[in-house]
Amino acid sequence: MLQIEHLTKIYGEKKAVDDLSLHILPGEIYGFIGHNGAGKTTTLKSVAGILRFDAGEIRIDGTSIRTDPLACKRKLAYIPDNPDLYDYMTGIQYLNFIANIFGVSAADRQGGGRRAGGGGWRGMATLRSALS
Numbered sequence: 001m002l003q004i005e006h007l008t009k010i011y012g013e014k015k016a017v018d019d020l021s022l023h024i025l026p027g028e029i030y031g032f033i034g035h036n037g038a039g040k041t042t043t044l045k046s047v048a049g050i051l052r053f054d055a056g057e058i059r060i061d062g063t064s065i066r067t068d069p070l071a072c073k074r075k076l077a078y079i080p081d082n083p084d085l086y087d088y089m090t091g092i093q094y095l096n097f098i099a100n101i102f103g104v105s106a107a108d109r110q111g112g113g114r115r116a117g118g119g120g121w122r123g124m125a126t127l128r129s130a131l132s
Contacts, residue, residue: 001025002047007056009042016042017053041081048078073101 002024009017017039024030032040045051047058049069058065060072089097099109 001061003059004047005057007043007046007053007058009046009051009053044078048076049073050078
């Protein structure tokens with residue numbers, strides 16, 4: 001369940017999101033519709049833990065994005081409209097990023113890791129290709 005309570009995000013003099021409250025129960029589907037600058041992307045980035053907000057609370061399955069952002073990020077997926085992050089990452093940085101998301105230990109990232117299917121990064125890359 002997603003709970004947004006009194007979410008506010010301010011950029012300089014502009015309130016991009018102003019006191020938004022929204023509860024989405026499991027199985028419900030919502031769409032954000034609005035003009036440019038209405039706060040759609042700001043809200044979604046705040047929910048995903050990518051953007052800090054000025055006031056309010058966001059909870060995912062009862063867990064606060066402020067106090068335990070990692071636990072929240074493990075429970076949801078965010079696909080950005082522009083995947084700019086990948087333009088600035090090397091191949092190994094991307095693999096570390098994915099490994100961090102899935103909780104692969106540093107030991108398993110080196111040769112022969114069980115979760116990587118054996119072979120360290122090579123096994124992980126093979127596993128990643130198989131899952132794509």
